[in-house]
Amino acid sequence: MSTTPAANRKAILVTPEVCIGCRGCQTACKSWNQLPGIPTKNRGSAQNPPDLESNTYNIIRYSELPSENNPVRWLFISRRCMHCDDAGCMKICPAPGALYKTREGAVAFDRDKCIGCRLCVAGCPFDVPRYDKNNKVMKCHLCYDRIAEGLEPACSKACPTGALRFGDRDKLIESARKAGHEKIYGEADLGGLGSIFAFKDAPKIYGYAEKPGIPESVVFWHTVLKPFAVVGLGGAVAAALLHYVIVGPHREEEVQ
Amino acid sequence: MAEMVRKAKTGEIVNHWVLAVSCILLIITGYAFLFQLKQIGALFGGFNAMKAVHNWAGVVFSLSLLATTYSYLSESLHLGPDDREWLRKGGGYLTRDKPVKIPPMGKLNTGQKLYYLAVLLGGIAIAVSGFVIWFWPDGRVIRIVSHLAHNLAFSLFIVAVPVHAYLGSLANPGTFRIMVYGTVPLEFARKKYPKWIEEMKRK
Numbered sequence: 424m425s426t427t428p429a430a431n432r433k434a435i436l437v438t439p440e441v442c443i444g445c446r447g448c449q450t451a452c453k454s455w456n457q458l459p460g461i462p463t464k465n466r467g468s469a470q471n472p473p474d475l476e477s478n479t480y481n482i483i484r485y486s487e488l489p490s491e492n493n494p495v496r497w498l499f500i501s502r503r504c505m506h507c508d509d510a511g512c513m514k515i516c517p518a519p520g521a522l523y524k525t526r527e528g529a530v531a532f533d534r535d536k537c538i539g540c541r542l543c544v545a546g547c548p549f550d551v552p553r554y555d556k557n558n559k560v561m562k563c564h565l566c567y568d569r570i571a572e573g574l575e576p577a578c579s580k581a582c583p584t585g586a587l588r589f590g591d592r593d594k595l596i597e598s599a600r601k602a603g604h605e606k607i608y609g610e611a612d613l614g615g616l617g618s619i620f621a622f623k624d625a626p627k628i629y630g631y632a633e634k635p636g637i638p639e640s641v642v643f644w645h646t647v648l649k650p651f652a653v654v655g656l657g658g659a660v661a662a663a664l665l666h667y668v669i670v671g672p673h674r675e676e677e678v679q
Numbered sequence: 680m681a682e683m684v685r686k687a688k689t690g691e692i693v694n695h696w697v698l699a700v701s702c703i704l705l706i707i708t709g710y711a712f713l714f715q716l717k718q719i720g721a722l723f724g725g726f727n728a729m730k731a732v733h734n735w736a737g738v739v740f741s742l743s744l745l746a747t748t749y750s751y752l753s754e755s756l757h758l759g760p761d762d763r764e765w766l767r768k769g770g771g772y773l774t775r776d777k778p779v780k781i782p783p784m785g786k787l788n789t790g791q792k793l794y795y796l797a798v799l800l801g802g803i804a805i806a807v808s809g810f811v812i813w814f815w816p817d818g819r820v821i822r823i824v825s826h827l828a829h830n831l832a833f834s835l836f837i838v839a840v841p842v843h844a845y846l847g848s849l850a851n852p853g854t855f856r857i858m859v860y861g862t863v864p865l866e867f868a869r870k871k872y873p874k875w876i877e878e879m880k881r882k
Binding site for chain 2: 545554651660663670
């Protein structure tokens with residue numbers, strides 16, 4: 424199921440410190456993907472809606488943290504599908520073709536093939552997949568329809584500051600290195616993410632796990648229980664056949 | 680014709696078939712989901728339709744499993760010294776040359792009792808986790824736990840069910856007819872289920 428990394432793997436590089444929190448990316452995403460706008464509520468934060476939704480593929484998270492020289496430090500972080508190379512959602516999905524990898528390395532979805540079981544919710548390390556009213560999966564697909572035609576995704580196209588940059592994954596990592604980022608979040612995690620982050624600080628400051636991973640039970644299921652489904656059934660049938668041939672059936676008349 | 684003794688009532692025979700057919704249907708569709716087997720999906724008219732078959736077969740299986748508690752549960756919970764001895768001798772199934780004298784058994788032998796208890800517990804686990812996956816769409820942790828429970832119980836079924844089917848047919852000539860007619864010859868029953876026959880005589 425794991426695909427070989429695409430030679431022309433594309434990615435989005437997120438640089439939170441460059442983001443001004445304008446949310447042009449959120450708007451452009453809704454516009455391109457024809458997702459409805461929804462009334463927002465004041466919850467004491469400019470972050471709206473509070474998290475990803477079936478009609479909101481990306482959001483800007485607004486974090487207020489105290490810093491050394493300021494009572495408040497604003498952080499704006501783009502949150503969206505990470506387009507993992509080793510994608511937990513694809514691993515756990517029971518419906519062929521419902522979630523698939525594009526040639527550019529995007530994890531896209533096919534609503535006709537989705538059966539609405541919502542197991543991808545359990546497989547995703549980043550709590551990304553959402554379901555709409557028709558019980559079909561909805562999430563960022565890296566604008567696979569645009570990038571296949573040589574365009575860039577709607578969000579990065581709309582970004583006025585370069586906080587979201589789209590391009591060849593290797594080149595983006597190289598340029599982030601040159602800009603002084605020693606570690607790039609997502610460079611190697613889960614086989615390499617398609618959304619990579621140039622963090623200045625520890626990932627947890629930005630709301631991301633230090634070492635993201637597919638839930639252990641899902642890994643156990645994939646590496647142990649799935650092979651056992653073949654070996655176990657085959658073994659039980661083989662044992663029965665061997666018993667019949669070697670020991671033979673149990674005949675009451677023989678037992679006295 | 681030899682004198683026959685009734686071991687299974689008509690309702691029990693029907694319910695066992697309902698349980699068996701739904702279980703096999705669930706296992707087949709389960710494998711198709713587990714390994715994304717498109718060919719099996721096509722047999723059901725696609726994965727969306729197969730999901731409906733899997734879910735509703737699950738409902739049938741759960742109800743049928745519930746009904747089995749009436750037939751087999753109390754007998755299966757009666758485990759004694761004879762059962763320990765039966766297990767020590769592997770039920771007499773493990774040697775060819777000298778037929779092993781096993782302790783006298785009741786209506787169900789030790790293996791059947793333990794199999795029933797395993798299927799009941801595994802069945803409860805697979806049914807509850809299945810219904811959670813079906814009807815409880817929100818909550819990431821509960822889905823992770825249910826997915827694991829569903830697959831662990833599945834691992835039990837795919838090993839236990841083929842062994843059960845073999846032991847109830849080819850391995851024990853003369854027993855498969857219980858699943859069809861519900862009766863066995865009295866002489867056969869005296870040897871196979873002596874404690875049960877004694878018990879019936881006393882009544």
